[in-house]
Amino acid sequence: MDMLERNMETFRKNRGLLYLQLLKYRQELEKSQEAGPSEEDAAESDEAPGGTADFPVDGLRAGEDGLAEQKPVLDRIETSIARDGSPVLTVEKGGTTYRLNSMYRPQAEAEKWCDQYAFQNLRMNILMFGMGNGIFVRSMLKRVGTDSKIFLYEPSMEIFFHVLSELDLSEYITNPNILFYFEGVNEKDFYVDLRGRTHWSNLSTQIDCNHPGYDKLFPKEYKKFRDWITECDVTEVVNRNTGVFFAQSLTSNALKNLAYVPQARQVDDYINAFPHDMPAIVVSAGPSLDKNIEELRRAEGKAFIMATDTAVRHLLEKGIAFDCMVTVDPKKPAYYMNLPECRQIPLICGLEANNEILDYHQGQKIWFRDSGNYLFNLYEKYKKVFQMPSTGGSVATSALSICVALHFHKVVLIGQDLAYGGEFTHAGGKVSHIKNEATTACMLEGIDGKPVKSRGDWKMYLDWFEKYIERLPEGYEVIDATEGGALIHGSTLMTLREVIDTYCKESVDIAGIFAGTEPSFSAYQKEIKADLFHLEKEFRNISYKAGQAAETVKKALALMDREPDSLKLNDYTREITKANQFIEKQNAYQLLDQYIESRSIDIVGEINVLSGDEIQDRRDTMDRAGRLYQVIIDAVEELEPEVKKAMDRIRQAG
Amino acid sequence: MSGEKEKMQQTIQAIDEVVDLFYQQRLKQALDQLDGVIQDIMGTVDGLFQYREAHQEFALDEQRLTGTLTEAMQALEDQDLVMLADVLQYEFKEYLEELEGQME
Numbered sequence A: 001m002d003m004l005e006r007n008m009e010t011f012r013k014n015r016g017l018l019y020l021q022l023l024k025y026r027q028e029l030e031k032s033q034e035a036g037p038s039e040e041d042a043a044e045s046d047e048a049p050g051g052t053a054d055f056p057v058d059g060l061r062a063g064e065d066g067l068a069e070q071k072p073v074l075d076r077i078e079t080s081i082a083r084d085g086s087p088v089l090t091v092e093k094g095g096t097t098y099r100l101n102s103m104y105r106p107q108a109e110a111e112k113w114c115d116q117y118a119f120q121n122l123r124m125n126i127l128m129f130g131m132g133n134g135i136f137v138r139s140m141l142k143r144v145g146t147d148s149k150i151f152l153y154e155p156s157m158e159i160f161f162h163v164l165s166e167l168d169l170s171e172y173i174t175n176p177n178i179l180f181y182f183e184g185v186n187e188k189d190f191y192v193d194l195r196g197r198t199h200w201s202n203l204s205t206q207i208d209c210n211h212p213g214y215d216k217l218f219p220k221e222y223k224k225f226r227d228w229i230t231e232c233d234v235t236e237v238v239n240r241n242t243g244v245f246f247a248q249s250l251t252s253n254a255l256k257n258l259a260y261v262p263q264a265r266q267v268d269d270y271i272n273a274f275p276h277d278m279p280a281i282v283v284s285a286g287p288s289l290d291k292n293i294e295e296l297r298r299a300e301g302k303a304f305i306m307a308t309d310t311a312v313r314h315l316l317e318k319g320i321a322f323d324c325m326v327t328v329d330p331k332k333p334a335y336y337m338n339l340p341e342c343r344q345i346p347l348i349c350g351l352e353a354n355n356e357i358l359d360y361h362q363g364q365k366i367w368f369r370d371s372g373n374y375l376f377n378l379y380e381k382y383k384k385v386f387q388m389p390s391t392g393g394s395v396a397t398s399a400l401s402i403c404v405a406l407h408f409h410k411v412v413l414i415g416q417d418l419a420y421g422g423e424f425t426h427a428g429g430k431v432s433h434i435k436n437e438a439t440t441a442c443m444l445e446g447i448d449g450k451p452v453k454s455r456g457d458w459k460m461y462l463d464w465f466e467k468y469i470e471r472l473p474e475g476y477e478v479i480d481a482t483e484g485g486a487l488i489h490g491s492t493l494m495t496l497r498e499v500i501d502t503y504c505k506e507s508v509d510i511a512g513i514f515a516g517t518e519p520s521f522s523a524y525q526k527e528i529k530a531d532l533f534h535l536e537k538e539f540r541n542i543s544y545k546a547g548q549a550a551e552t553v554k555k556a557l558a559l560m561d562r563e564p565d566s567l568k569l570n571d572y573t574r575e576i577t578k579a580n581q582f583i584e585k586q587n588a589y590q591l592l593d594q595y596i597e598s599r600s601i602d603i604v605g606e607i608n609v610l611s612g613d614e615i616q617d618r619r620d621t622m623d624r625a626g627r628l629y630q631v632i633i634d635a636v637e638e639l640e641p642e643v644k645k646a647m648d649r650i651r652q653a654g
Numbered sequence B: 001m002s003g004e005k006e007k008m009q010q011t012i013q014a015i016d017e018v019v020d021l022f023y024q025q026r027l028k029q030a031l032d033q034l035d036g037v038i039q040d041i042m043g044t045v046d047g048l049f050q051y052r053e054a055h056q057e058f059a060l061d062e063q064r065l066t067g068t069l070t071e072a073m074q075a076l077e078d079q080d081l082v083m084l085a086d087v088l089q090y091e092f093k094e095y096l097e098e099l100e101g102q103m104e
Helices: A003-014 A016-035 A039-047 A106-114 A135-141 A157-166 A188-197 A219-263 A289-299 A309-317 A355-360 A374-381 A395-405 A456-470 A496-503 A510-515 A522-562 A568-585 A588-599 A601-606 A614-653 B003-023 B027-054 B062-077 B081-102
Strands: A076-081 A087-093 A096-099 A125-129 A149-154 A178-182 A207-210 A280-283 A304-308 A324-327 A347-350 A365-369 A410-414 A442-445 A451-454 A477-480
Touching (some): A003 A016, A016 A157, A087 A157, A106 B081, A125 A188, A149 A157, A149 A188, A219 A355, A219 A374, A219 A456, A219 A522, A219 A588, A219 A614, A280 A289, A289 A410, A289 A496, A304 A309, A304 A395, A324 A395, A374 A522, A374 A588, A451 A456, A522 A568, A522 A588, A568 A588, A588 A601, A588 A614, A601 A614, B003 B081, B027 B062, B027 B081
Parallel strands (some): A125 A149, A125 A207, A280 A304, A280 A410, A347 A365
Antiparallel strands (some): A442 A451
């Protein structure tokens, strides 16, 4: 077995899915080599001759995702030996030689390179562009904790397969701290996984870096890598700020809306209920909605029409029927949805949606998101899946996500301008400004290729749409039938008339499908109500335990000052750990968490930061814990009246 | 300690700092400092020749010294900054340390 096969076998044993992806990549590459260069490749190779015997000019993905023009051409890849016996990777591109390691002592070079970064913190995300031959990664691995992750993004499969053929990479392949991403194989997972691992509290300790030389070798890929990171970081900060802004409303709404849990459904209850080939039309209230809103009449009964909260009034005023509506914003003015005509239309919302809207509404309530993991845990208790489609930050992005979760293979967007229509922001000649709007003004590419005026929040949603579309499974399509506004790359442009003529063929009794679906907990009404009433006790338990833990912290801090090495401190740490475990086990904590987070931003922001001085770090951790417990105690006290009201509402709901 | 030895130690320190910056890819800072380091190196080399004049037993391999500097400048011209750092660190600086060991 040669080195390449040995390394692939290690992949197979340790990273099964990635192994299959790499295998598929190699097989497709071999097929394209047997087929010879296409006309496109021939044209490319006329312009940029080069490539190795095993990896010709990389036209494998010519035309796909626009990646072809970004593929580098490497003239030579070589591994030689440095003076200290370590391997040295050298790459030649366009006549320039890039030495990716020191010719003298690569290990020492890597150590020096690592010295500039602080690896001692907790739960770090280390984002590295370029793996090279692994020497820099090895140096990092010696310094990071087991709770940290190295996201290793290799932009060149040519380099990777060369290294795989030359060196034993098992120390990296078997290391669970390393996550591998390869351009052309699984690069789309990078952003998704990064979003999953990023919390604003670990942003300050995040390290983004590149293997020396890779930024010059692969500038376009490097820019893409950096853009993803920036987007992820910005999204996390926005989420934190949104959470802080909405914290009180979120928790207050969630508590009040608990009364609806016994009779509500959730998105998962409708999976496979609707025909997959029926188009879903998401109606947003951008200025272009005025152009084609009338066309929607022809789609009634033949498409699943989902109205965003802002579009509800427009549709009702025009007498256009829709099948369901969706609301996300905990502070959305009830005005948008307080018309009698929409009281019975199914409402898809989060537990923390504006309670006024839910109270006015009398039809089916369908959860699509949670407050923390409260509903998730409740559903799990009864062995039910609680799917949480991603929200993307707006009601329209949420709506798209919900439609895909419901397995509609074609999702059509209308009124999704993401740009001004002249001076207007919304349909019906309406204008709705946001804070600091002028400072976020920007120009985007319009659907006709001409620039359109937009603003920061719309740009953010546009980026979300594009990334989301990129990651859609095969067979799914997003059609932009807005007929105006910004271009959503990856979407198919059609007019609404064309969409309806082409795809709206069969009539479906959508109202009947909704009516025929039972509440999620129809078989567990007594048990669910007991769980809800139990919340009051859970809040009291949390406060009690936090109080006990706060006392333990005081004792621990006093002891640390007198005897920093006392073994009794371990007992105190154990007590605090047990208290934390108890608190986190209370499902009520999920409702409390967001409320607390807004009051503890400074404390939580420091939580992963270590100074390197063990005694000081221990003291700081204890001190932070003490402050957090006090925040918990205060929060429970503040929320007590709301919790009592929530219990009364549950009783009244019957 | 002789003046030349003190000057050499300062140059060694300056080389250490700039080499670290190159290895850490902090190129703007490194290149900004490099001018000063080159000045220090030139001053040190002059000092070494003067020291040899005053101390006949002082073994100074001129070819090794100038050859190393030429290699460093070539690496700079080729924009092979890791090679530049390598040469400064493992050729020039290590030779300076050898010479420093011989000095009073």
